[in-house]
Amino acid sequence: MGLLQFPLKELHKELGASFGEFAGWEAPMVYRSTVKEHLAVRENAAVFDVSHMGRLLIRGPDAYEFLQKMVPKELGKVKELSMSGPTALLNERAGFKDDVMLYRFSDEEWLMVCNAVNREKVKAWLAQWRGRLGMRVEILDRTFDLAMLALQGPRSAEYMERLGAQADVLDLKMLQFHPQAEVAGEKTFLVSRSGWTGEDGFEIIAEPEAAGRIFKRLVELGVEPAGLAARDTIRLEVGFVLYGHDIDEETNPLEARYWVFTPGKTGYVGYEALREAMRKGVKRVRLALKMKKKERGIPREGHKLYIDDVEIGRVTSGNYSPVLKRGIGMVYVDAGHALVGLEVEVEIRGKRYRAKLDDFPLLKR
Amino acid sequence: MSEIRVGDYIVLTDRRYTENDEWAKKENGVVRVGITDYAQKKLKDVVGVELPEVGAEVGAGEPVAAVESIKSAADIYAPVSGKVVEVNEKLYDQPELVNEDPYGEGWFFAIEASNPEEYEKLLTPEQYAEKIKED
Numbered sequence: 300m301g302l303l304q305f306p307l308k309e310l311h312k313e314l315g316a317s318f319g320e321f322a323g324w325e326a327p328m329v330y331r332s333t334v335k336e337h338l339a340v341r342e343n344a345a346v347f348d349v350s351h352m353g354r355l356l357i358r359g360p361d362a363y364e365f366l367q368k369m370v371p372k373e374l375g376k377v378k379e380l381s382m383s384g385p386t387a388l389l390n391e392r393a394g395f396k397d398d399v400m401l402y403r404f405s406d407e408e409w410l411m412v413c414n415a416v417n418r419e420k421v422k423a424w425l426a427q428w429r430g431r432l433g434m435r436v437e438i439l440d441r442t443f444d445l446a447m448l449a450l451q452g453p454r455s456a457e458y459m460e461r462l463g464a465q466a467d468v469l470d471l472k473m474l475q476f477h478p479q480a481e482v483a484g485e486k487t488f489l490v491s492r493s494g495w496t497g498e499d500g501f502e503i504i505a506e507p508e509a510a511g512r513i514f515k516r517l518v519e520l521g522v523e524p525a526g527l528a529a530r531d532t533i534r535l536e537v538g539f540v541l542y543g544h545d546i547d548e549e550t551n552p553l554e555a556r557y558w559v560f561t562p563g564k565t566g567y568v569g570y571e572a573l574r575e576a577m578r579k580g581v582k583r584v585r586l587a588l589k590m591k592k593k594e595r596g597i598p599r600e601g602h603k604l605y606i607d608d609v610e611i612g613r614v615t616s617g618n619y620s621p622v623l624k625r626g627i628g629m630v631y632v633d634a635g636h637a638l639v640g641l642e643v644e645v646e647i648r649g650k651r652y653r654a655k656l657d658d659f660p661l662l663k664r
Numbered sequence: 665m666s667e668i669r670v671g672d673y674i675v676l677t678d679r680r681y682t683e684n685d686e687w688a689k690k691e692n693g694v695v696r697v698g699i700t701d702y703a704q705k706k707l708k709d710v711v712g713v714e715l716p717e718v719g720a721e722v723g724a725g726e727p728v729a730a731v732e733s734i735k736s737a738a739d740i741y742a743p744v745s746g747k748v749v750e751v752n753e754k755l756y757d758q759p760e761l762v763n764e765d766p767y768g769e770g771w772f773f774a775i776e777a778s779n780p781e782e783y784e785k786l787l788t789p790e791q792y793a794e795k796i797k798e799d
Contacts, residue, residue, distance in 0.1 A: 317708070333709045333734040371682065528734055595712045595756065597732045619711035620735055626712075648737065650714075 301345035305350050306446050306507035307514060309357055314524050318504025321527050322416035322543075329526040330642040337532050337621045339523035340496050341662075343500060344452030346517045347525050354416035356506065357409040357425070359436035366401065371552070371560030371567050377403045380495060382474040387552065387559040388413075388424060393576055394548040397421050398540065398559060402476055402491065402664055410489075414542040418442060428568065429473035450517060451500035451525075451533075458522055459501055462491070462513070468501070485509035490558050497537035497660060514598055532618050535627060537661025538587060544600060545585065545615045545629050554581040554631070578623075584637035587657040588614065588645065590629035596652035598645050605644045605651070611636040614645065620625075620661065627661055636650070673702040676767050680743070680783060681792035687767065688743040688786055691774075695744050695783060695789045698771040699731060699762065702796045707733035709745040710762040715751040716773055722748060724782050729772050731762060740772060750774040 302325040305311065311318075316327035324496035327348060330336065339345040357366065367374050372386035381403060388396035397417040401411040413421045418440070425438050450458060460469055464482045468490050471477060487505040494500035503513060518524050531541070540546045540557055552559050553576050560573065588598055598617035603610050607632075617628030628645075639658050644651040668675040675681070679689035685703035689696045704710065712732035722728045727739035728748070751773045755761060762770040777783060787795065 329708055329734075334711070532734060595714060595732075597712055597737065599737065619709075619732070621711075648739075 302653075305348055305353070306509045307348055307350065310511050310515060311348065311426065311524070314518065316524070316526060322351060322414070324415060326351055327526045328528045331526045333528040333532060334621045335502050336523055336525035336529035338448050339532050340498060340525060340529065341453045341622055342453070343521075343523070344450060344454045345523040345525035345529070346448040346514055347451065347527070347530055348446070348514065349449050349502075349530075350507075350510075351415040352442075353411075353413040353415060353421065354432070354445055354447065355411045355413065355422065355425070356408070356439040356441050357411055357420075357436055358439070359434070360407060361434040362409055362436050363406040365429065365434040365436045366431065368432060368567055369425065370399070370401065370620070371443060371564060371569065371573065373399065373561035373564045374403070377401065377407060379403055380476055382476070382491060383474060384474060384585065385557070385559055387554070387557075388421060389567070390548055391569060391572060392548075393551040393569040393572035395542065395546045395550055395552070395555075396424055396548065398542060398546065398557070400493075402489070404478060416543055419528065444506070445504050446507045446512055447502045448492050448505075448514055449496075449500060450503070450522065451494045451496040451498050453499055453502045458520055461520055462516060471501075483513055485513055495539055496533045497539075497662065503615070531616075532621065533615055535618055535629065536620050536622060536660065538563040538629065538661070540585075540629070541616055551576050551581075553577060554583050555585045557585075567620040580634070582634055583612070583631045584634055585615075585629065585631055586637055587659045587661050588617070588630045588643075588654050589623070589657045589661060590626040590645075591642075591653040591655060594625065594652045594654065596645060596647040596650070597626035598630075598647065598654070600629075603646050604630060604632065604654075605646060606636070611643065622662055628655070632656065668789055669709065670702075670787040670793050670797050673700075673705060673796055674767075675700070675702075675789050675796070676792045677789045679767075680786035680788065681742065682743050682786060684741050684794070686740060686743055687753070688783065691781060694749055694774040695772045695777050696771050697740070697743055699740065699766055700792070701766050704763050704766045704770070707731065707735060707738065708763070710759045711763070712759050713755045713772065715753070715755070716748045718748055718751055720748045720777065722746065724779075732759075742775060743786055744775055744777045744779065746775040746778040747775045748773050
């Protein structure tokens with residue numbers, strides 16, 4: 300099967316991107332250097348094309364009630380023109396169907412941004428539950444007629460201003476959004492103050508032509524174009540999970556320590572199983588792994604953690620941290636060994652390297 | 665120093681090459697080894713290396729070192745058999761030298777070759793240029 304194409308592919312080519320496969324898409328992975336792109340996010344600003352992310356419009360008279368049933372976060376607390384923060388779709392065993400972000404336009408109209416890899420699965424899941432519950436909602440896949448950009452970094456607001464974003468876009472607080480905002484003379488679908496980097500930033504959803512002009516303009520202003528490789532090293536430093544690697548249908552939010560649910564909320568899909576998991580406790584726990592200083596190994600998915608001959612856990616994501624200048628990882632460790640500060644060994648290509656269990660975010664400010 | 669250009673990639677004519685994108689260069693009785701311009705451009709962002717022990721006996725085709733980039737980790741194979749007589753410890757602190765100067769400062773190790781014929785069997789610059797052209 301052919302790979303899905305980014306609508307701004309030609310622009311990325313012009314900017315010198317190398318492409319690679321990600322979740323069924325041929326995605327811009329890196330332009331000049333992942334390390335430079337990464338550091339731009341931390342120190343200045345970078346722009347990512349994240350058009351592969353699924354964008355599902357969910358609307359109809361029962362939209363609020365339907366979504367309340369589908370996600371473990373209390374949506375009554377999400378104000379209009381605000382985002383829910385990370386939440387999830389759980390299966391009946393409380394495993395992750397996906398982790399998603401919800402944008403509330405009104406009770407009757409919401410946008411769900413889901414992982415590219417899960418888009419079709421999420422649509423089928425939502426449609427199945429709509430039928431079971433008899434809800435009056437329609438689910439519109441806007442992934443292919445809209446593009447999505449993420450401007451991320453401490454100087455993002457400054458670049459938005461120089462881009463000529465209307466004033467109330469600059470006044471957005473974290474997790475607020477502005478529908479049909481004007482940016483650089485372009486009409487957008489929405490602009491939100493959000494991102495997946497642990498930095499300040501804005502995400503822009505717009506028609507591909509407008510998004511392309513905004514992307515180009517940002518690069519002309521000195522914003523670093525950044526690929527999905529940098530997006531991966533960036534999210535790792537702050538501990539954001541990647542579906543299919545760090546969470547999946549067999550992982551529940553407790554062991555992932557991924558607080559996608561509102562305590563006290565009941566009645567959503569997966570609630571009973573999650574409650575049961577809470578009563579029983581978990582067998583494994585997600586933590587951070589940090590290589591000891593001067594240890595040269597780089598942990599990667601699948602590497603095992605040991606104390607002597609005892610395997611205590613496994614790496615689910617790992618790479619080099621350009622800020623910490625050493626290997627870091629996301630790991631699942633047996634509950635009895637889930638001790639922040641514990642020194643462990645990682646086996647990397649047959650050799651043992653010293654590392655420490657730590658907690659996210661690994662970048663402390 | 666003359667070179668062959670294949671697209672963005674440089675192949676130097678003063679040395680030999682392997683199928684695994686290492687280069688090997690004869691100098692003062694030893695064979696110095698590194699990875700090619702093509703290899704470093706494919707790997708991008710080199711962030712770490714593993715080097716063999718000085719004194720280690722290695723056989724041609726054995727994995728003896730490794731290079732870590734953001735993208736992936738790759739083994740580096742000994743192009744010829746012999747004893748490791750030098751390693752480029754500078755790479756431990758400055759792995760980016762592999763990207764900046766793959767044929768010079770970014771070398772990995774040097775081997776005192778025990779079987780000189782092995783060197784002659786390595787790819788010539790022309791053969792290696794042909795190989796990466798097909799990629």
